Amino acid sequence: MAPQITLSGRSMARGAFRPGRIVAWTLLLIGGLVMVTPLLFMLSTSLKDASQVYDLKLIPESPSFDNYWTVLSDGRFLRWFINSLVIAVTVTLSNVFFDSLVGYTLAKFQFRGRYVIFIAILSTLMIPTEMLVIPWYLMASTFGWVDTYWGIMFPGMMTAFGTFLMKQFFETVPDEFLEAARVDGLNEFTIWWRVAMPLVTPALSALAIFTFLGNWTAFFWPLIVTNSRELYTLPVGLSSFAVEQAIQWEMIMTGASLATIPTLIVFLLLQRYIVRGVMLAGLKG
Amino acid sequence: MSTARAKPGGLWNGLSLSHKRVVWAWTFLAVPILFYSVIRFWPTLQAIGLSFTNWNLMRPASFVGLENYTRLVQDPLFWQVFRNTFLYLIIGTPISLLISFAIAYYLDRVRFMHGFIRALYFLPFLTTAAAMAWVWRWFYQPVPIGVINGFLTWAGLPQQPFLRSTTQALPAILAPAIWAGLGFQVIIFIAGLRAIPTSYYEAARIDGVSEFAILRRITLPLLKPTLVFLIVFSSIGFLRIFDQVYNINFNDPGGPLNTTKPLVMMIYQTAFKSFDMGYAAAQTVVLFAILLAVSLIQLRVLKDR
16 A cells, blocks of 8 residues: 555545546557557568568567668668758757747847747748748759758758747746846856756757657658758658568568667657657647 | 846946847847748748749749639649548547547556556657558558458458548548657647646545546636647648658559548649649648638637637
C-alpha cells in the first residue's frame, strides 16, 4: 500500500475507486502496441533477406544487417542523411535566434509600430506554404538557388509560429531582471542574449524540437526545389530510392528504417523534454 | 513607457535611454522585416497576381483576367479533388479526435507505466510521412506480400483491394495520416485535462454526480480551448494532405481514377508537372480561401457554443 500514499491527491480522487481500471489499462497497452506495430514490422523486415520477406513474421529467423550495408554502400543515403541534418540544424538555429529576437523585441520594447509589426507577422500564419511555392520557385530559379542548401532552407529561416511562441514566453519574464542588467550597463543585445534567453529555455527547446522535426520530415518544398540526387533530403531521396527498388520490400523497409531510427533514438534520449515541449507549444501556440 | 524614466533623478538618462531602445528595437527587427516582406508578403501578392495570368515558363505572362478561375470551376477534375479534400477533412478530423480523446481521457488516470504507454502512442508522430507511406503501402498489398491481407486470410476473411479500389483507397491513405497525428493530439489533450482544477471533480464526486455527467458537464466544457485548437489545427492538416498520398501510390499519385487526389497534389502536378503556373496559382488562391473559410467558420461556431 505504500505507493498509494505517495500518489497525488488528483490520482486518488480520479482513479482509486474505479473498478474498470485494469481493463482500461490493458486496452491502452494493447492500443499502444498496435500503434507501434508498423514500426516493428518495418524494422523486422529490414533485418530479413529477400526469401524471408513473405513469411510476415515479426521476429526474423536469421536477422542480419546485410540490407543496411547494401543500402549504405553506394553512399547516397549517407549523402541524403547529411543534407537533411545540415538543413534541419541550420534552419533550427536560425529560428531559435531570429524568432526569439523578434518575440523578445515585440514583448519587451515600447515603440511606435510595434502592434502593426506583430499583427503583420501573425497574419502570415494564415498563408499556406502551398500558395508561396510557385513564387519561391520563381525566386530560386532567378537567383540560381535551385539545387542548393540555401534554396531548400530559405523559406523557413523564420516562422510566425516560433515568433508568437517566444513572444508569449518573453512576456512572462519580469522587467526587473532586464532593468537590473541595464543598470549594470549591459547593451540591449547582451541583455537579450545573456539575461532574457536563459530564462526561457523550456520554450527554446520546444521551438527547437518543432523546427527540427518539421524540417527533418519536410517533403513538399524539398521535392520541388531539388532536381539532382546529390541535393535530395532524406524523405525525397527515400521516395526516389523506393520507386527504383519497385518490389524489393526488404530494401524499401531498410531505407524507411534509416530515415526513422535517428528520430526515434533522439526521442528516447530526450523524451521528457519533447513531451513537455509539445505541451508548451500546444497550450501557448 | 520604460521603467527607467520612473527612477528618481534619472529623467535625462531615461529619455535618452528610451530613444536608444527604439533604435535597438528597429535594429533587431531590420532583418526579420526584410525576410517577412520578401519571403512571405511579396510572394503572397505575387501568387495572387500570377493567378490572373497564363504564365507557363515557356511564354511571358500575360493578363487573362478571371480565366483561370472560370476554367477551374468548369474543370471536372477540380470538383473531384475538391470532394476528396473535404472527405479527408470530414472523415479524418472527427475520427482522429475521438480516438485521441478517448486515449488521453484514460491515459491521464493511468499511473502504472504511464510514460511507456504514452511513448507508444507518441512514437508515430516522430516518423517521416514519406517513409511511413511506403510501410503502409506494403501493408496494403495482396497476399502473399501484404500484412493486413495476410491477417484477413488467416482469420478466414476475404481479401480487400485497399489502394486498388476507388472506394477503399482514400480511407486507406487516411489511416496512416490519422495514425501519425494521434500521439500529438493525445499529448495536447492530456495537457488540457491536467489544466482543469481537481477541486471541480472532487466537488462533483461529493455531490454524487456520475462519471459520465462529470465528463459531459465539467471536463468537456472546460476543455474547450484545447478542443478548438486541435479541431482547427488538425482540419488544416487534413486539408493540406500531400506527402502520404504522393508516396503511397507513387505510380499513379492521387489514383485510382483520381479518387484520392487532394487539392495540394493537383497544385503540385499543375505547377511542376504541366508547368501551367498561372492555373496552379489560381488553385493555390482557392486553397488559401478554403483554409481561411474553414478556420473562421470553425472558430465562429465553436466560440458560440
